[in-house]
Amino acid sequence: MTRAGRSQPDESTGQQAPADLYDRSPCGLLSTRADGTILTVNATLLGWLGREREELVGKCRFVDLLGVGDRIYHETHYAPLLSMQGSIAGVAAELRTAGGDRLPVLLASRLRSDAGVEVIHTAVVEARDRRGYERELLRARESADRERDRAQRLARVLQRSLLPPRLPTLPGMTTAAHYHPASADEVGGDFYDLFRLPDDRWGFFLGDVCGKGPEAAALTSLARYTLRSTATHEHDHAVLLRTVNAVLRQEEHDAAAAQCTVVFGSLRVDEGRSIVRLASAGHPPPLLIGADGTARYLDLLGGQVLGAIDNPTIAVATVELRFGDTLVLYSDGLTEARIDTGRNRYEEERLLAFATSLAPASPTAVVASIQSLLTQFGDGVDDDVAVLALGVPPASNDAASAR
Amino acid sequence: MEASRRFNVQQSGNPGGPLLVLAHGFGCDQNMWRMVRPLLEPTCRVVTFDYIGAGGSDLSAWDAERYSNLDGYAADVVELCRKLDLRDAVFVGHSVSATIGVLAAPVVPERITRLVLVTPSPCFVDDGDYRGGFSRDDIDELLTSLESNYLGWSATMAPVIMGNPDRPVLGQELTNSFCRMSPDIARVFARATFLADNRADLDGVTVPTLIVQCAHDAIAPREVGDYVHDHIRGSRLVTLDATGHCPQLSAPDETAAAILRFVATS
Known part of the structure; x- marks a missing residue:
């Protein structure tokens, strides 16, 4: 049974x-x-x-x-x-x-x-399957790391190509510049240049295009070469910047993307008295750090951003650089840096006070001080920062007594 | 940062007693000594610490270049002895720390005056007649093993572990919370440990030395302990009837007894 x-x-x-x-x-x-x-x-x-x-x-x-x-x-x-x-x-x-x-x-x-x-x-x-899956994940991470490295390398090279490899030497003047990228992954939108013009003149500019990344890089390239080529024949800075405006307006860009702010200047080096002519299109006003220990913003307000409207207003000014004076151009990444653990922005008043504390100062000293300021800000710097400084060295005793 | 915080130094025991510096090996942190420590404290002053990259050390002080070979760790031991002004110490080094002690002792002869080498191996890889117990391929396998075991470590945990000490600690002790080490750091430490060959440095040891080995140790077999004993003049050798590479965990009583006997009689 x-x-x-x-x-x-x-x-x-x-x-x-x-x-x-x-x-x-x-x-x-x-x-x-x-x-x-x-x-x-x-x-x-x-x-x-x-x-x-x-x-x-x-x-x-x-x-x-x-x-x-x-x-x-x-x-x-x-x-x-x-x-x-x-x-x-x-x-x-x-x-x-x-x-x-x-x-x-x-x-x-x-x-x-x-x-x-x-x-x-x-x-x-x-755990054959799980380990296989983990290995895939690991491989994917490694490949992502590699891609990221590649993207960063590309961004670095592209960024470098948009800035002068080194500043030219101006007889009787000193110059310094610094570029602080906010991100290693993206090409920033700030740019500057300093270059020789016909008739012993020198041209320079510092600007900021709207946005970041490859589109911003293309726009920077366009703005930069238009500025340089137009400057060879156009002496009127306001007309020059409006030409850039017209070129940007022709860009078939998404909405308001093809815009930039810029300060353009030109000068002829003259023994201790260089006359600098400046024009600004919506860019933060340059600083003049004087040999007399003062600092002030140049009156270059009222200019309008390029690429936004036809015939923008351009602000113009003329300033004389004497022995020991330094002119500083910068982008708003500096004044808009977050400080006090993010509660405040650095703002133009603090930058002016900082510049005053430095005065008098050579371009090299100013740029070095701003670099350490940026290091101090650390993560507070959200945007790229470009700085370009031009100055006349202090007079030697002989030159001073001859004045 | 102060050295005692950078190395997460913990001091305890009998302030008037002989000074013991207990140094952990690869794979863990000073927690390795938690079972022998109470046995040593009644008679000895006990100092433990974490190497940079391990346990509660200051991870921001970690540097792949500096810690890619044992000299970097030995330099840290020297620095620690100086900063804490340790004098006449018995340096008790486990596993790779035994070698680190061998490297550090001659640099600060007034500070490290005796050595206890617990399951030491001056060279893990076989070389000619020398039997370290492993081939180069074996070490590569270990590195693969480390890759696939991110024990107690994740990108989200890292900030907590690295976070400043003022930050409130998580209420509950996490699984595998001991011996946490970032995989990147572990890889560098593993290479420094298992590819080191410090056999020639054994001759440089002139201080009284005790070698403690286990009868059955898959990492540092008895031949290796015997080799160390043969190459350090006047050294003593104690073989514990214990299994594994960590007698301070598998045989804490015997390990502590061997250390105390050596301290009392050398």
Whole structure:
């Protein structure tokens, strides 16, 4: 007579379930002594390893099942953590099978004390798919890192191509410039240049195009070359900037994107008295740091941004640079830097006070001071900052007495 | 930053007793000493610290170049001894720290006057007749193992771990909160540790030295302990009936006893 109800759970199969669950569990199970000697191991793990119970129990230590790299990891990380925490989970390792294959697994262990004897219970989960997935993730991250490096390199090169590699030497004057990119990933929209013009004149400009990235770089390039080429024949700075405006207006750009602010200037170097003619299209006013220890903003307000409307208003001014005077052009990334842990902006008043504290100062000294100011601001600088300074060195004693 | 904060220095024990500096090895931090420490404290002054990059050290002081070889760590031990004005100390170095101690001791002879080398290995990689226990490929496998185990470390945890000490600590101790180390730092430390060959430096040790090894150690087998014993003049060797590479955890009583006996009799 066969026993009835084989298909129905009865008391006897219910009692066998824990033993069956141990031996045929979907995860590998083993228990070891504190020194790693295997005490028990379930059939699942034996099956994965292709080993017989007699080969392992009492004869083999858990670390012997691991590859060498994992063995070191086990000794330096796994065992100490298990000992200190009493448990550890989620550790990736590879088991060596009898056939010499590697089986990727995840390990979890718990330290138990059985009648004063320490026992380590370990569960082994097969993790071939998960490890494959993790490797994919790792590869994806590595490739993202590489791409990011490439993008940064491109941004750096592009940025450099939009700035003069070095400033030309002006006889009887000193110059200095600095570019502070707000982000390593993106090309900024600030630009400056200093270049020779016909008739012993020199032209210079510092501007800021709307936006960032490749579009801004293209626009910067357009503005910069239009400024330089127009300046070779156009002496009227207001007309010059309106030409740039017209060119920007022709750009088939998205909405209001093709816009920029700029200060353009030209000068002829004259012994200690260089006359500088300036024009501004919506750009922050330049600073004049005087030999007499004062500093002031030039009256160049009222100009309008280029590219926004036809015939914008252009503000013009003339200033005389004497011995020891320094003219400073900058972009609004400097005055709009966040200070006091983000509560305030640096603003033009603070910049003026800072410039006054420096006066008198050479272009090199001014640019160096602004550089350290930017370092001090740290993350507070949201936007790129460009600075261009031109000055006449202080008179030597002979020159001063001759004046 | 002050050296004691940079290295997360912890001092305890008997201020009048002999001075022990316990230095952790690769894979963990000063928590490694938590079981032997209470056994040493009644009679000794105990100083523990974390190497830069480990545990509660100042991670901003970490530098891939400086810590790419053991000289950088040895220079830190020298600096620590000077800044804390430690004198006549017994430097107890576990695993790679044993080698770091060997490098640091001759630089500050008045400060480190004795060495205890716990499961030392001056060179893990086999070389000619020398058996370090591993091949170069094995070490590369370890580095892969480190890559796939970001235990207790994630981009979101990093700021908390690196955050300033004034910041409130998380209420609950995190899983695997001991021995956390950024994978980038671990990789550099692993290379510095397992590719080092400081066998020639053993001759430079002139201070009384105790070598503590385990009978069954998969990382630093007994031959390696014997090698160190043979190459440090006048050194003592104690072999504990213990398994594993970390006797301060697997056999804390025996480890502490060996240290105390050496301190009392050398």
